[in-house]
Amino acid sequence: xxxxxxxxxxxxxxxxxxxxxxxxxxxxxxxxxxxxxxxxxxxxxxxxxxxxxxxxxxxxxxxxxxxxxxxxxxxxxxxxxxxxxxxxxxxxxxxxxxxxxxxxxxxxxxxxxxxxxxxxxxxxxxxxxxxxxxxxxxxxxxxxxxxxxxxxxxxxxxxxxxxxxxxxxxxxxxxxxxxxxxxxxxxxxx
Amino acid sequence: xxxxxxxxxxxxxxxxxxxxxxxxxxxxxxxxxxxxxxxxxxxxxxxxxxxxxxxxxxxxxxxxxxxxxxxxxxxxxxxxxxxxxxxxxxxxxxxxxxxxxxxxxxxxxxxxxxxxxxxxxxxxxxxxxxxxxxxxxxxxxxxxxxxxxxxxxxxxxxxxxxxxxxxxxxxxxxxxxxxxxxxxxxxxxxxxxxxxxxxxxxxxxxxxxxxxxxxxxxxxxxxxxxxxxxxxxxxxxxxxxxxxxxxxxxxxxxxxxxxxxxxxxxxxxxxxxxxxxxxxxxxxxxxxxxxxxxxxxxxxxxxxxxxxxxxxxxxxxxxxxxxxxxxxxxxxxxxxxxxxxxxxxxxxxxxxxxxxxxxxxxxxxxxxxxxxxxxxxxxxxxxxxxxxxxxxxxxxxxxxxxxxxxxxxxxxxxxxxxxxxxxxxxxxxxxxxxxxxxxxxxxxxxxxxxxxxxxxxxxxxxxxxxxxxxxxxxxxxxxxxxxxxxxxxxxxxxxxxxxxxxxxxxxxxxxxxxxxxxxxxxxxxxxxxxxxxxxxxxxxxxxxxxxxxxxxxxxxxxxxxxxxxxxxxxxxxxxxxxxxxxxxxxxx
Numbered sequence: 001x002x003x004x005x006x007x008x009x010x011x012x013x014x015x016x017x018x019x020x021x022x023x024x025x026x027x028x029x030x031x032x033x034x035x036x037x038x039x040x041x042x043x044x045x046x047x048x049x050x051x052x053x054x055x056x057x058x059x060x061x062x063x064x065x066x067x068x069x070x071x072x073x074x075x076x077x078x079x080x081x082x083x084x085x086x087x088x089x090x091x092x093x094x095x096x097x098x099x100x101x102x103x104x105x106x107x108x109x110x111x112x113x114x115x116x117x118x119x120x121x122x123x124x125x126x127x128x129x130x131x132x133x134x135x136x137x138x139x140x141x142x143x144x145x146x147x148x149x150x151x152x153x154x155x156x157x158x159x160x161x162x163x164x165x166x167x168x169x170x171x172x173x174x175x176x177x178x179x180x181x182x183x184x185x186x187x188x189x190x
Numbered sequence: 191x192x193x194x195x196x197x198x199x200x201x202x203x204x205x206x207x208x209x210x211x212x213x214x215x216x217x218x219x220x221x222x223x224x225x226x227x228x229x230x231x232x233x234x235x236x237x238x239x240x241x242x243x244x245x246x247x248x249x250x251x252x253x254x255x256x257x258x259x260x261x262x263x264x265x266x267x268x269x270x271x272x273x274x275x276x277x278x279x280x281x282x283x284x285x286x287x288x289x290x291x292x293x294x295x296x297x298x299x300x301x302x303x304x305x306x307x308x309x310x311x312x313x314x315x316x317x318x319x320x321x322x323x324x325x326x327x328x329x330x331x332x333x334x335x336x337x338x339x340x341x342x343x344x345x346x347x348x349x350x351x352x353x354x355x356x357x358x359x360x361x362x363x364x365x366x367x368x369x370x371x372x373x374x375x376x377x378x379x380x381x382x383x384x385x386x387x388x389x390x391x392x393x394x395x396x397x398x399x400x401x402x403x404x405x406x407x408x409x410x411x412x413x414x415x416x417x418x419x420x421x422x423x424x425x426x427x428x429x430x431x432x433x434x435x436x437x438x439x440x441x442x443x444x445x446x447x448x449x450x451x452x453x454x455x456x457x458x459x460x461x462x463x464x465x466x467x468x469x470x471x472x473x474x475x476x477x478x479x480x481x482x483x484x485x486x487x488x489x490x491x492x493x494x495x496x497x498x499x500x501x502x503x504x505x506x507x508x509x510x511x512x513x514x515x516x517x518x519x520x521x522x523x524x525x526x527x528x529x530x531x532x533x534x535x536x537x538x539x540x541x542x543x544x545x546x547x548x549x550x551x552x553x554x555x556x557x558x559x560x561x562x563x564x565x566x567x568x569x570x571x572x573x574x575x576x577x578x579x580x581x582x583x584x585x586x587x588x589x590x591x592x593x594x595x596x597x598x599x600x601x602x603x604x605x606x607x608x609x610x611x612x613x614x615x616x617x618x619x620x621x622x623x624x625x626x627x628x629x630x631x632x633x634x635x636x637x638x639x640x641x642x643x644x645x646x647x648x649x650x651x652x653x654x655x656x657x658x659x660x661x662x663x664x665x666x667x668x669x670x671x672x673x674x675x676x677x678x679x680x681x682x683x684x685x686x687x688x689x690x691x692x693x694x695x696x697x698x699x700x701x702x703x704x705x706x707x708x709x710x711x712x713x714x715x716x717x718x719x720x721x722x723x724x725x726x727x728x729x730x731x732x733x734x735x736x737x738x739x740x741x742x743x744x745x746x747x748x749x750x751x752x753x754x755x756x757x758x759x760x761x762x763x764x765x766x767x768x769x770x771x772x773x774x775x776x777x778x
Contacts, residue, residue, distance in 0.1 A: 027565045074567060074586050075522060100252040100564050103202040104583055111587070136254060 017064045018181050021083050024093030025101060025108065026072035029130040032164035033093055034058075034069045037174070052076060053083075060178050067091075077108065084117035088181050090125045091173075096143055096161070097134035106147045113152065122187075124180035125152070126173050127159040133166075156180050200588035201549050201570065205253045210579035212248070213237045214557040215266065216430070216474060216514055217379065219573060221561040222270035223391075224249060225296065226280035230562045231256070232571055233283050235265035247285060249297060252564050253581070257297045263287035267380040271394040273410040282410070284396050286377040291398060291413070303413040305400055308373040311339050314348055321367040329360055342402075342425075345373040375400040383407060383433040383441055395437050399428035399445060405455060405462070407437065421445050421462045422453045430475045434482060442498070444484060446475040452484060452500070465500035474515040478526060485528055487512035493530060493540065504543045510534050513575075516558040520568070523589065529570070531555035537572065539590075546590045551580050665763045666690040669752065677773030678735035684752065685728055688721040695721040700729065701762075703751035708737040709770070711750070718754075735773045748772070 022030045031047045037058040050071040058065050068083050070076070090112070094105050112118055127149070129140040138146070140161040149157060158176045162169035212234055219234040232250040245264050249257035269284045273293075282301075283294045293301035317332050333356075336348055344352075347366055354362055378401050382394040395416060398406045403421035405428075408414065416437070421428055426447040435441030435457075443455040445462065450471055453462035465484070473487040482498040491512065494505035510532035518527040518539060527547075528540045533554045539547040553574035563569035568584035624631055666689040674681040688695045700716040712732035721727045733750065748770045753762035 025565070077586055098252065098564060099254075100204050100569075100581065101566055101583070103204050104566065104586075107202055107585055 016062070016185065017066060018088040018185070019066045019068065019083075019086055020089040020091055020177070020181075021080070021087040022067050022069045022091045022093065023080050023108075023112070024072050024128075024130075025095065025098075025105060026074070028072060028093045028095040028098075029128075029164040030072060030091075030093045031069055033091070033128060033130065033162070033170060034067050036164060036167045036170050037065075037067075049073065053079060060174055063178050063181065080112070081115055081117070084112075084115055088123070088184060089177050090118075090123060091128065091177065092125060093128045093130050093164075094143055094147075095131050096129040096137040096140070097131045099136070099138065102138075102143070102146050109147055113155075119154075122155055122184065124177060124184060125155055125157040126177045127157065128162040128164070128170070128173055129159055130162050130164055132161040132169065133163045199549075200547055200585050200590070201582040202585060204569070204583045205579070205581040206552070207253070207579040208552070209577075210573075211236075211577040212573050212579055213239075213577060214573045216557060217267050218265065219557050219559055219571070220268050220270045220283070221559055221563050221569070221571065222281050222283065223279075224270070224281060224283060226278045229564055232559070232563060233268060233270065234573065235261070235268045235285055237264055239264065245287075247283075247294070250579070259297070261285060261287055261292070263290075266377055269380050269382050269396055271382040271396060271410055272391055273393065275393060279391050281391075284380065286380045286398065288376050289374050291377065291380070291396060291408070293413070301413055303396075303408060305374060305377060305398065305404070305406065306415075308375060308402070310345060310371060310373050311343055313339055314344060315371060317348075318367065318371050321363050329363065330356060333359060343373075345371055347371065375402040375404065377401075378428050379431045381431045381433050381443075383435070383437050383443070385410070386436055386438040388436060397431060397433050397443060399431045401427055403428060403447075405431075405443065405445070419455055419460050419462065421447065421455070422451060422464055423461060424451075424464075425449070426451055426453060429472065432475060432477045434477055434479070442482065444475065444477060446472040446486070448472075450488075452486070452496075465498075466496055466502075468494075473512050476515045476517050476528065478528075479517070479519065480526065485515065487515050487530065493528070495543070506540070506543050508532065508538070510536065514555055514558045516560050518560045518570075520584075527590075529558050529560055531558045531572070535574070537570070541590070549582060551578070552576075553578055667695060667754070667764060669754065669764055669766055671752070671766065671768045673768065673770060677771065680733040680735070680770065682731040682733050682750065682768065683728065684731065685726050686718065686721065686754070687726045688723055691723055694723055695727075697757045698763075699755050701753045701755065702731065703753070704733075705748070708735065708748050709750065710734045710736050733770070735770075 022034060024030050026049065031050050034056045035044055035047060038056060050069060053068055053070045056067045056069055058067065068087070070080050070083070092109065129143045131137055140159045144150070144159050149159065158173065160169045160173040162173065164170065213236060214234060215237055218237065219232060221230050221232055223230050224233060225231065229251065234248045234250070236246045236248050238245050244260040247259050247261055248255060265285045265287050267286045270281050271284065272279055272281045280295060285292045285294070289304050291303040292299060314336060317336055320332055333351065336344070336352060341349065351359060351362055377398050380396060380398045383397050384392055384394040386393070393410055395410050396408045398408065399421065403426045405419045405421060406415050407417040409416050426449055428445045429448050430446040431443065433441060433443045440457050444465070445453045445455065447453065448471070450468040452465045452468070452475065454465045455462040468486060468488050470489040473489060475487070476485045477483070478485060483503065484496040484498065486494050486496065488494065491508050491510065492505050493508060493512065495503045497503055508530065512530055512532055514531040516529040518529045520527065525541060530538045530540060532538065535551045535553045535555070537549040537551060537555060537558065538545060549570065551572050551574060553576045555572045556575045557573045559571040561569065563571065563581070566583055570582045570584065572580040574580065668687040668689055670685045672683040674683065684700070695718070698718040700718055702711055702714050704711060716729055718727055750768045750770060752766045752768060754764040755762050
């Protein structure tokens with residue numbers, strides 16, 4: 001990094017760029033969550049299942065986010081681990097109305113937390129208990145208990161109930177993530 | 191949870207509902223996208239046999255029961271098929287109840303097909319017309335004439351009449367004589383056959399099998415009969431039916447019957463052919479999709495595989511009674527496993543004949559299903575005999591260790607040739623000789639082998655009877671004894687060997703035990719001096735037989751016991767019994 005860039009960064013002129021990874025099972029609403037943060041002109045009206053992954057950019061509080069919106073389909077979940085190394089934060093989207101697959105979410109979360117690129121880093125993890133508007137949705141507390149999140153000691157985490165269609169609960173979660181990433185960058189860079 | 195914990199089971203316990211109270215027959219449940227929204231649901235025909243309860247059609251969305259409706263009769267099978275290509279694609283659910291196939295779409299009944307009535311024998315028809323007009327005194331005579339007709343060709347009304355007591359017969363006839371006489375055969379099992387495309391959501395035809403062995407292939411849209419055939423020449427009652435192929439191109443329908451036959455029906459055939467005859471009753475049958483092999487589960491706890499022509503390829507005896515089978519297709523691993531549900535609540539997974547995994551459930555499964563449920567592709571749904579609904583999800587990371595297994599258990603498929611040495615001249619000469627005199631060589635070999643065994647057995651007997659060479663491996667010492675003399679005076683020579691290569695034996699004592707009424711020894715305790723490593727200490731003891739003659743005869747086995755102890759330790763480090771020969775005074 002050049003001297004000028006460092007100076008600019010220090011003065012807060014240039015925006016910091018951070019990478020966040022958006023993961024979760026298929027049909028949990030990852031692309032819909034990301035769609036909410038996009039500018040109005042970029043917003044897609046019809047969300048289709050993501051194939052592979054897609055890259056979206058948005059800003060929050062002077063941080064430029066690059067979101068890797070990963071496909072949650074079983075056959076693409078192997079791709080997730082290749083992006084763990086370069087990301088500064090993880091957004092884990094859970095379909096809170098899908099009681100059947102809560103065990104699958106837990107399994108994927110365990111695999112994530114045991115991955116060598118994740119387990120030794122104090123990387124912030126934000127959970128969205130999405131689809132809170134569904135009538136048979138589980139509460140965020142129940143999901144946190146069901147996924148055994150109380151056992152995550154070494155990483156900052158936060159769960160917020162959300163409705164990605166209306167945007168409810170999303171901003172609150174991302175603000176928390178922004179705050180954590182700021183701290184993370186400060187602690188690691190200087 | 192550690193990584194090793196994750197590897198214990200390949201299955202995640204998604205849901206287990208002990209209070210579901212489902213009673214399901216074999217093939218009484220399906221997984222289908224019944225709402226057309228991509229969210230696959232479980233459709234169950236819940237059989238209730240008690241007189242005051244009705245059977246129900248239940249639909250589960252994930253873990254929740256979303257629809258529950260009563261059925262008019264006891265269901266025998268549930269099938270699901272796409273009746274048309276119209277968008278959005280919503281499959282129909284077909285339930286066979288008695289004589290009817292009831293079709294439901296979007297959980298609403300919308301079509302019904304009844305199997306056509308069968309011809310009635312002329313005599314029976316005549317008897318019932320006479321019942322209408324004649325008086326009661328003819329009744330017994332007419333009923334007797336019904337008995338001349340073969341029982342299984344009678345209508346159910348006449349069959350019941352014949353089973354009634356003579357005094358009840360008149361009421362029965364009065365009640366039913368004005369109704370039209372019809373003969374039906376109820377549907378026993380059903381399946382679906384894809385019509386012209388092998389896509390999973392293409393149009394498929396329901397295939398029904400009735401108790402007398404008629405097969406009906408129906409048009410899915412208007413439920414008219416497209417093809418009708420009989421299962422077999424002989425009497426055959428279908429119990430399990432499976433279809434593969436396409437109706438418009440070529441298809442194979444395999445029917446397992448209660449008589450233990452498996453019959454094949456192909457395109458254009460009006461009558462099925464027997465492919466194979468199982469030795470006992472058939473419990474369930476599945477067809478492997480790739481090679482059309484027939485997998486049969488029979489009552490004698492056996493899982494067997496037959497080729498499509500009916501020749502037996504392999505069979506595997508299992509520990510428990512099999513109750514149901516299912517195919518477990520794993521596209522991402524490009525293989526299909528066979529799920530075998532067994533009595534006692536275990537489900538074994540086989541890849542051809544090789545056991546790969548097992549799942550345990552609380553109770554004996556009555557129906558097994560594997561497929562897409564909700565958004566998940568690999569879901570194993572089990573309904574047990576006590577009504578438990580159990581849902582397990584296959585982990586994404588499960589690979590069933592196929593790479594290891596295929597090399598370990600299949601020497602036929604070894605790619606690498608074994609490292610055999612080149613054939614030497616000696617080998618060639620030997621093989622030439624073997625070809626010339628095979629019988630003699632074999633006999634010689636057998637003789638030598640028997641002799642070798644005899645020698646080995648003799649040596650064993652000798653070593654067991656012989657006291658020479660008692661040892662202690664831990665202490666590395668060995669004691670051997672030799673008895674010299676004919677009696678009444680013997681000399682006992684004892685050799686104590688130190689087998690330890692680098693440590694000397696010190697502070698040892700040898701103690702002798704014997705019956706003082708029989709023997710008298712020169713020493714009873716012998717202190718042993720230092721025995722250097724690898725050397726032998728030799729001790730000599732005089733033994734005198736002091737017993738009287740008649741006592742010898744009573745107790746032929748007389749022995750002297752030897753113990754070696756170290757220091758003041760009370761536990762001997764070595765003990766031996768030396769059998770003394772009897773004193774034969776006659777020789778002297």
